[in-house]
Amino acid sequence: MAQIVIASHLGSGRVMFLARGSSEGSVSWGGLIETSEVAADEERAAALLALAEADANARHEVVDPYLIDVEEEEDGRLRPTKWREAIRCLGPTIRKDLGKQAEGAEA
Amino acid sequence: MYRYDEFDHALVQDRVTQFRRQVERRMKGEISEEQFRPLRLMNGLYLQLHAYMLRVAIPYGTLDSRQMRKLAYIARRYDKGYGHFTTRQNIQYNWPKLEETPDILAELAEVEMHAIQTSGNCIRNVTSDQYAGAAQGEIEDPRIWCEIARQWSTLHPEFSFLPRKFKIAITGCERDRAAVKVHDIGMIMKHDEAGEVGFEVLVGGGLGRTPFVGKTIRDFLPKEHFLSYMEAILRVYNQLGRRDNKYKARIKVTLHETGQEEFTRLVEEEWETIKDSTLKLPKEEVDRIAAHFEPPEWKALPDDAPTCDARAASDPEFAAWLRHNVEPHKAAGYAIVNISVKPPGEPPGDVTDVQMEAMADMADAYSFSELRVTHVQNVTLPHVEKERLPALFDDLAKHGLATANVGLVSDIICCPGLDYCALANARSIPVAQELTKRYTLERQQEIGEMQIKISGCINACGHHHVGNIGILGVDRKGEEHYQVQLGGSAKEDASLGKIIGRGFTQEEVVEVVDTLLDTYLELREGDEVFIDTFRRVGIKPFKERVYGAA
Numbered sequence: 001m002a003q004i005v006i007a008s009h010l011g012s013g014r015v016m017f018l019a020r021g022s023s024e025g026s027v028s029w030g031g032l033i034e035t036s037e038v039a040a041d042e043e044r045a046a047a048l049l050a051l052a053e054a055d056a057n058a059r060h061e062v063v064d065p066y067l068i069d070v071e072e073e074e075d076g077r078l079r080p081t082k083w084r085e086a087i088r089c090l091g092p093t094i095r096k097d098l099g100k101q102a103e104g105a106e107a
Numbered sequence: 108m109y110r111y112d113e114f115d116h117a118l119v120q121d122r123v124t125q126f127r128r129q130v131e132r133r134m135k136g137e138i139s140e141e142q143f144r145p146l147r148l149m150n151g152l153y154l155q156l157h158a159y160m161l162r163v164a165i166p167y168g169t170l171d172s173r174q175m176r177k178l179a180y181i182a183r184r185y186d187k188g189y190g191h192f193t194t195r196q197n198i199q200y201n202w203p204k205l206e207e208t209p210d211i212l213a214e215l216a217e218v219e220m221h222a223i224q225t226s227g228n229c230i231r232n233v234t235s236d237q238y239a240g241a242a243q244g245e246i247e248d249p250r251i252w253c254e255i256a257r258q259w260s261t262l263h264p265e266f267s268f269l270p271r272k273f274k275i276a277i278t279g280c281e282r283d284r285a286a287v288k289v290h291d292i293g294m295i296m297k298h299d300e301a302g303e304v305g306f307e308v309l310v311g312g313g314l315g316r317t318p319f320v321g322k323t324i325r326d327f328l329p330k331e332h333f334l335s336y337m338e339a340i341l342r343v344y345n346q347l348g349r350r351d352n353k354y355k356a357r358i359k360v361t362l363h364e365t366g367q368e369e370f371t372r373l374v375e376e377e378w379e380t381i382k383d384s385t386l387k388l389p390k391e392e393v394d395r396i397a398a399h400f401e402p403p404e405w406k407a408l409p410d411d412a413p414t415c416d417a418r419a420a421s422d423p424e425f426a427a428w429l430r431h432n433v434e435p436h437k438a439a440g441y442a443i444v445n446i447s448v449k450p451p452g453e454p455p456g457d458v459t460d461v462q463m464e465a466m467a468d469m470a471d472a473y474s475f476s477e478l479r480v481t482h483v484q485n486v487t488l489p490h491v492e493k494e495r496l497p498a499l500f501d502d503l504a505k506h507g508l509a510t511a512n513v514g515l516v517s518d519i520i521c522c523p524g525l526d527y528c529a530l531a532n533a534r535s536i537p538v539a540q541e542l543t544k545r546y547t548l549e550r551q552q553e554i555g556e557m558q559i560k561i562s563g564c565i566n567a568c569g570h571h572h573v574g575n576i577g578i579l580g581v582d583r584k585g586e587e588h589y590q591v592q593l594g595g596s597a598k599e600d601a602s603l604g605k606i607i608g609r610g611f612t613q614e615e616v617v618e619v620v621d622t623l624l625d626t627y628l629e630l631r632e633g634d635e636v637f638i639d640t641f642r643r644v645g646i647k648p649f650k651e652r653v654y655g656a657a
Contacts, residue, residue, distance in 0.1 A: 011204060060135075063140045087526065088157065092536075098187055
């Protein structure tokens, strides 16, 4: 199962994704799931999480990073496999005008 | 209403300054998230699924128009234009920014409000009857005692790190509108045989993973011992309460594991050592607090209300609202008005900034500037002249606040669930929305008194255990599922619901509720309400209708 790292922005609490191309000494975070660095196996996932945790402790841009399972669609889109994470990545299902779905994130 | 004295002002201002500095240090990275988390939680700031969530205390659910306007302003200026009234009579904002939270707390302090002790293992906001000071049959205004408890428990050094959170509810009426029997401590005002006023003291009620109805450990407590007895209970709990397992740390488990008799003995033993100490309440101090809760200057009015009656006779919508949302008042010519914030299809308890301001204006115009937040997530105007009810109804209707459904099937208690909450397993609001859209007023009136309560996880913020019909969202292999319970009550006849069987999908559970209501209507005798029918016939016929006879 493919995995990505998700976290919360320290100042706003917004959901953030460990961005594609992040590496030691050069970590960045994006606001949309599409920007995520994807780990194809457990070893890479553990490495990404370690990178994210080290960055959270060093730069304090995000808090509480953790891994979530995602599926890659044929069109390249990433979809969380669990409801909870899908809601985190979009916003409240009862208020489409709020959260990331209001900023262009798609189901 | 209680007004802050210099100690309250200083305490809240100090906390704002302190938290501002803590946030600055966190933003600069001078303290870690691990160090900061307990500090933000002590100020009611959680980190939820999409953003931070700030829980603001509304002491015993009472607020004035000035405070409601401030809540509206905060919703508009610092959040997304709405707030959520909770089952603990608080308000939650779902989108505040960490950097702006000290400013929000400073805004709150301007109107004598704060977020202290809305989280953490301490004594939380004391809750009460939303009709306090207005209810017929009330022995005394319970808010006097809530305020005494608030002052005693605020930053109480001995009780700031309890084994687990601690919730107290107090009512001055036999009729329980504050769910006192499912609180860690429930206090019910009563007379003893000599006619003296005191309290029946219940301990160990609670919902969550291990639900219990509270047990009476003292049948009558004289008023002057109100604090010393609570202190004795808290001391015993603080010593015996389990700190090794958070799921067994609430006082309900302590009482259950210790045994009611032994627990009571320990409390009484402790109380003997402190009952005549400084905790014994001097009458002058009680009178000083009570002066803040003197009734407003009600006019001497006749109790009949011809204008109101005439409108009711000619306007069925007004008549329905009058029947369901308006309650008798202790003063002749006045009524208590419940504003339902549960129109069909909307999240229960969510109120916009504009609606909050409208309610503040209506409190000024009709109810001596007073409002209450109820534990069933509605808002009450406690003192309205009966003859002005038609005008109030029209004003409410302009703001979508005149839904006539209080106490009916669409007056649902519902937690934020998985749409917002980091602890939830399933969404609860969409289930409530489907149910509130489903029933016409006529159908709701046919069903009669009904409390549906929905929680998105076992922590039971939606009080599902004490719903006549309770719905619990669970995670079944990554899918949302819903267990259904029947026969709960949060009133003076408190009881815990029984699970009817295997769970359902979100689509199914709405149909199941329909089946349960049909079954009740077929089985009920005379004027029986749902809970009475359930207690008479038991769970079996409901189960058979839902799952088919075995």
